[in-house]
Amino acid sequence: MSVTLVSVLFVAAGLTALGAFIAAWKRELTAALTGLPVMFAGAGVAFVGVARFGAVSGAPALGQEVAVLLAIAALAAVGLGVGLAGRESSR
C-alpha cells in the first residue's frame, strides 16, 4: 500500500466536488456555507500533495503555506457568513 500524487489528487478532487455539492444542494444559506471549508480542504490537500510529491524546484513548502492560508480564509468566511446570517434572519 502506497500513496502517490495521483491518489492525493483523487482525494482532493473528491473533497472539492463534495464541497461544491454541499454548497449547491443545501437549501439553507448558512448550511450551504459549510461547503466552503470542504472545498478549501480539497484545494489544500492538492497543494500539500504537490508540495510533497511533485516539487522539483522552488520552495517545496509552498503548498503547505497555501494550505495554511486557505484554512484561515475558510474560518474567516464561516465566521462572517454565520454573523451575517444571524443579522439577516432577524429582520
Place this chain on the structure above:
Amino acid sequence: MDSLHAIGFYVSAALAGVGGILLAFLHGHWHRALALGAVGLGAAGIYASLSAGFAAVVVLVCYTGCALLVARPDYRTVEPGAAGLWRQIGGVGAALLLVVLAYAAFRGRFAHATFYGGPLNSVSVARLLFARDALATEAVAGVVLVALVGAAIAWRRERPRDEREARR
C-alpha cells in the same frame, strides 16, 4: 512513504469523505458541526501523513473554530428559497466537476520528486509565510480582519434587539 503513513492517509481521507457526506445530508446544526469537525480531523490527518505537521495543526484549529461557529446555541438559518431545479443543476455540476478533476488527476503527467521537511516543518513554512510571501499573508490577514469586524458588527447590532424581544 512507509505503510503506516499510507494507512493514516487513507483512513484520514475516508474520515474526511464520510464527514463531507454527512455534512451534505444531515439536518440540525449540531450534527453539521460534528460532521465539519470530522472533515477538519480528516484533512489534518491527511496533512500529517503527507509530512505537513504545521499545516495539520493550523487546519485542526481553524476547522474546530468553524465547527464551534456552526454549533453556536443562537445559530440562525437563512432560507433563500432556491428552486429545486437549480439545486439539481448544482448537484449535477458538482458531479461533473468531480469527473473533470479526477480525469485531470489520472491523466496528468507529473514530475515525481520527494520532499520531507521533518515532522512539523514549521520553520520553512514560517520563512515562506513571513519572508518570501509576506504580501499573501498580509492579504489573508486583511480578509480575516474584515471578516471579524463584519461578524462582530453584525452580532453586536443584533444583541440589543434580541434582549428586547426576550423581555417581551
